[in-house]
Amino acid sequence: MPFPELPPTLRAALDARGYAEPTPVQSAVLAPETAGRDLLVSAQTGSGKTVAYGLAMAPDLMGDGAAEGRLPPAGQPLALVIAPTRELALQVRGELSWLYAPAGGRVASVVGGTDPVAERRALAAGTHVVAGTPGRMRDHIERGNLSPGSVRAVVLDEADEMLDMGFREELEAILDALPAERRTLMFSATVPRPIAALAKRYQRDALRIEAAGEGAQHRDIEYRALLIAPHETERAVVNALRFFDAPRTLVFCRTRAAVARLHGNLAERGFAAVALSGELTQSERNRALHGLRDGRARVCVATDVAARGIDLPDLGLVIHAELPTDPETLLHRSGRTGRAGRKGISALLVAHNRRRLAERLLASARVKASWSPAPGADDIRARDAERIAAQARELAGVEAEAEDLELGRALLAERQPDAVAAALVKLLRAPLPAPEELAEVSERTPRAERGGAERTAGAPPARDGAEPGEGTWFRLNLGRNGNADPRWLLPFLCRRGHVTRQEIGRIRVMERETRFEVAPYAASRFAAAARRPSTDEDAHIRIEPAFPPGGLQDAGRRRPSVPRPHAATYRGGRPHRDRAAEPARPRRKE
Known part of the structure; x- marks a missing residue:
């Protein structure tokens, strides 16, 4: 669908930029029923809304010169565009500058972090549109550098973001200073209650527009x-x-x-x-x-x-x-x-x-x-091989200078062709940052995360057919003799094995080693991550698979197969006593 009828200068600007047809939001704000009305528009970033409100406010700026597409001589600003950040305000200035350039438009910006004296000079020299951030624009109005009396249209770009950033007071001060008969255009990704309240207070009979296909971008x-x-x-x-x-x-x-x-x-x-x-x-x-x-x-x-x-x-x-x-x-x-x-x-x-x-x-x-x-x-090395091969073929297809051909023949006379090709590949690969080795992660969502059967807090999820709390056991070469303590062991295991606290079950600190339980679905991931060399100060701690403390595999060990009663046991980040592992107390005689 082509653009509706526009002033010739704006049409020329759009043609020069390659605009063949309007985006949904541009079509919506240029519809006949929007003429002269306040607008409350829902439009996402990237939908073409800057050009949309630039075109929408053109009749207000051009007045009697709309037929010829000319703006009046630059003086006090005819329109204000308020944006939440400096970058967005400067981008708006750039977009409106090329749009109104054929019409003789002058667009200035007033944003925080720039020289206010230079901005004051630009305003004094005359302008048609001022784009700026709320704080700096309010400051220029209060200092008398920016006269709001001649403003015919005001645009609030990303109004929801400005309220989220705490600019309500600045916005209200600016809007209160503008003429009551001006036109107000509000553009917002969403329209929550604060935006609706702001629109009700500062707009007159606003037309609500939800840009068709606003997700099309x-x-x-x-x-x-x-x-x-x-x-x-x-x-x-x-x-x-x-x-x-x-x-x-x-x-x-x-x-x-x-x-x-x-x-x-x-x-x-x-x-x-x-x-x-x-x-x-x-x-x-x-x-x-x-x-x-x-x-x-x-x-x-x-x-x-x-x-x-x-x-x-x-x-x-x-x-x-x-x-x-x-x-x-x-x-x-x-x-x-x-x-x-x-x-x-x-x-x-x-x-x-x-x-x-x-x-x-x-x-x-x-x-x-x-x-x-x-x-x-x-994966990255495979992609690199494809890209480097394509780059080498492209270089080989470029017509070479005589001097380069002569040098190439000399190299081939001294070296084998595959050695020369390998040197080229090495040269092309040299600037590329080295890829990182990542722990293997399954695409399957764990049962507990999919909303499966409820399990005891702190205990690892059970395997199918297994008792709750049964997990895979590992051990590390540090025990009470090395001041092992669950309070620092738990975060260490999470960091070293790339698991969460919920995936670590019981921790039992013994004299010369510590055994701990990992959720079955996370055990292979934990083992793979724990095998990787560690570069931190805990690199001397070794982790390897183990059997549950007290199992048959511990038979014949010099250390007792059952932890001492005061050995620490950890469940879900909270130490507790494992009474099943304590020696039975003698029964009192009645």
């Missing part, structure tokens, strides 16, 4: 759920980056500390990575984004807030290093890729013990993901 996104062992997130991120090998990748973490840690680890492993978090200055954020856009960096590690509004070219992969807390965040993160008709991948790293949580999250977001273990080192 995710049709070009392939969702992948990658199962990993607990405590292997950073290794899994490395392997995901190597396996998918996207031109640009955005990796999401929840906290600034996690961003800093992961960014440092990726840089240490040889990835060209930058970080975005709230603690960075505006100049640092601009340098990071510039590095991504000019190709000096290929990976950006960011928090949700810092990544708001980022639009990166060739962003082919989004990695959720930490699961988002709600479906809206999942969709917003994933919507950074799969834009403008390009394909993208959204990969969720899911610890096997959090699979149920991830399944509920995906179901709430109404997206389907394919489940598989995270790519291992062998």
Whole structure:
């Protein structure tokens, strides 16, 4: 469906950008019944909403010059666009600048972290549209640098996010300062009660629009759920980056500390990575984004807030290093890729013990993901072989200069052709970061996590036909003689064996060794992880399979087959006395 009738200058701008037909949200806001009305629009990131409200408010800005598609001379702003973050506000300025350039439009920005004096000069020079963050825009209004009296339209972009970030007071101060007859357009991914209340207070007879096919922007996104062992997130991120090998990748973490840690680890492993978090200055954020856009960096590690509004070219992969807390965040993160008709991948790293949580999250977001273990080192080496072979063939197909041919013939005269080819392959492989070895994770959801029969808290799930609490026993070469204590042994076993506390059963500390129980479904995973060399200070502790304490296999040992009465036993993180293992007390004579 083509665009409806538009002013000639806007039509020319859209043609120059290759816009052949409107997106669903653009069609909705340009429908005849929306003319001159306040709008409350539900639209997800990546749906084309910036161009949508840019076109929707054109009649308000152009006034009598709409037929010719010309704006009046720049002076006091005619429209305000309020966005939650600096990056989004600057992106809005860029989008509206090319859209209104043929009409003679001037668009300014006012955002935190930039020079307010330069912004004041830009406002004084005259502008048609001002895009900014709530705090800085309110500050310019209160200081008299931005006159709100001539504003004909105001747009609240990602209104729900602004309320979540605590900008209600700033928004209300700005809206209260604007003329009562202005037009108010609110765009929000969702419309919870606070947004509905804000719309009721500041909009007049608003037309509610739920953009048809608002999930259509995710049709070009392939969702992948990658199962990993607990405590292997950073290794899994490395392997995901190597396996998918996207031109640009955005990796999401929840906290600034996690961003800093992961960014440092990726840089240490040889990835060209930058970080975005709230603690960075505006100049640092601009340098990071510039590095991504000019190709000096290929990976950006960011928090949700810092990544708001980022639009990166060739962003082919989004990695959720930490699961988002709600479906809206999942969709917003994933919507950074799969834009403008390009394909993208959204990969969720899911610890096997959090699979149920991830399944509920995906179901709430109404997206389907394919489940598989995270790519291992062998998977990446196989992919590398394909890519390097293709790259070598491409190089061999390029017409060579005479000087290069002469050098090539000289090399072949000295070395065998396969040795020269192997040297080329080695050269092409050299810049690639080494893949990580990951613990094996089964795709099957454990019975207990699938909502199976209820089991005793702290005890490992039972095998089919086995008594509850029966698990697989292991031992380590440390006992009371080495100050073994369940209080530090339990977290050590979880870390070393990539299991959770719920998957560790009884722990029995004896004189020279400690025996402990692992849930049957996790035993093979635990054994594989425990066999891997450890690089920490506990590397001297050896773990190997064992028989239950007191079993027939202990017969003939010098140590007693049954632990002493005061030997520690651990169930589900709480020490208790195993009375079945204590010697029977003599019965009192009556």
